Amino acid sequence: MDPTDIGLWGVPLAILGGAIRVSTPFIFVSLGEAITERSGRINLGLEGTLVFGAMTAYAIAVISGSPWLGLFAAAAAGSFFGLFHGWICKFPKVNDIAIGIALMLFGSGLAFFFGKPFIQPKAPSLPAIPFGGWSDIPQVQAALDVNVLFLIGAVLSAVLWWAFRNTRAGLIVRVVGDSSDAARAMGLNPDTVCLLATGVGGAFAGIGGAYLSLYYPGSWTERISSGQGLMAVALVIFARWNPLGCFAAALLFGGAGALGPALQSVGVTQGYYLFYAAPYILTLVIMIATSSPGRSLAGAPGELSITK
């Protein structure tokens, strides 16, 4: 290792690197939740799905030796949780938020139960693409080791943004989310659309979990998520249900989260608890600045129970 002294440059570099490293689970969970919420349901259980996805991916990767198989299993497990949520919410008078909370606890608990034997073994990790080859500074090279899932997430957010506007499937999801009466008049079955949208959302959250356990931080422990799934659900509202907004918000959160450790590493050591609160303060400021008492949230799906 070459001890190049980069001094204060470490802070912007850490924010950049942190944005790339930390944001991926936020991207996937919030994109998944954006699809689900656009269809008019809210799935708070994605925290549990994320943890269960992390455990499944790690376990399958340990058993099979292939991180890709683990990733696939995590997506499958996630979609199962999503479909389960969608199926229960189909019944009359079922509250989707309450079911979400139940599934959050259920998913975490199940992951802890099945995950016990996989805490000690070491799984192969997902590959990263080194984009930092142009620089001879090892810190820059390390910050620009970009995992493939991050790139997939970036492309996916653009594709989803386009698809919501320009494809028939996007239109169907939006119609169901905005008015189930209109959807029924069009001959659509809102329950089926919600079911599929929640299933896809769950699969995305499972992939986010796989990133946590198979790449960064790259191990399975019961404390791996520490609430990231819940934060990602909140990010969707923050991003106004716009997939590109979800991507930007996830980057912002990742970068802001790296601020605290980076500032301490260059010797700014006073008040680190305040720096750790930076992402939340930032969110609060933006939410206050963009809110208005006169109108409801722009872009909110009409059928969403939290905005109705």
Place this chain on the structure above:
Amino acid sequence: MTDRFMLTRRDLLKTTATGVAALGLSNALPMSRAFAAAATVGFIYVGPKDDYGYNQAHAEGAAALKGIEGISVVEEENVPETVDVQKTMESMINLDGAALIFPTSFGYFDPHMLAMCAKFPDVQFRHCGGMWDKAKHPMNAGSYFGYIGMGQYLNGVVAGHTTKSKKLGFVAAKPIPQVLLNINSFLIGARSVDPTITCQVIFTGEWSLAVKEAEATNALVDQGIDVVTCHVDSPKVVVETAAGRGAFVCGYHANQSPLAPEKYLTGAEWNWAKVYKMFVDDFVAGKPLPNFTRGGLADGFVKMSPLGPAVGEPARKQFDATLAEMMKGGFAVIKGPLKSNKGAVVATEGQAFPETAIELESMDYLVDGVVGSTA
């Protein structure tokens, strides 16, 4: 369709009546107490008991009790440092008949364990790391801890020989006395090799935050730091991240060398099996349990991981010599003249605080050479 989920009033009454009857029966015949072994010992962990760290070290100690005749062990993991731990203790006492309880996390002591001590005067409580004080605390309470700072001093000796950049890193959870003593000991150990070495500390603010610990480790390595150690509940993430970035690591709590066989130098480990056996042997023999138990390397409370392949000959020599010195007991890491990193004098010329010194357990400073702040 909704009717399927509706209970009739009659159904409801029937179910409730059965439930009440069952409840009454179980109260009349306290099964669990009647069939309990001679003594039940309870262990409470703040995290999962196989975390490659703090909780695993305690759980290994608890596992060592399971062969003892007449002793049964009950454990609960993932118990937060809130009123939840009081409920856990109550249920261990009332349902499992626990007569001796070890709440192992720092935040369990005050007020939670103390409240239970007052409520159950017949049950013995021994807390890991707390400051039991005869004047303030009841006699059925007590605390035990090990001088693991000595282990961090030895970590520092090896780190001091290994570092090329003369900059060490420390990922710490919270600025409490035990953590501060570890950070200070690590640096002072390294400075026994080269007095120009500095140690950068990053506090994550929580005992277990995987992503933040990884970020902290990355930030340290970005600053050219080439040996990293930590004091968090599960050093797994720090060890793997640091080794992945090419830095060397010193372990903590348990042996993490399988996670980074090439980069692992050594580590400060707990040996709780010894401590728990000691307590339980006294308990079975009917002797009063000590209220304030401390021990170090010499007493077998603490041990070191075997030195890794990257440790050079000079480091090995000084490590062995220092360890031999410590095995005599009473080794002093904090000795004068020594200043804090804010410039305050913490030990005057000739003043020394041996490992047993009680002042060390209320440490609130970082020594000169540590880059970091306690708040």
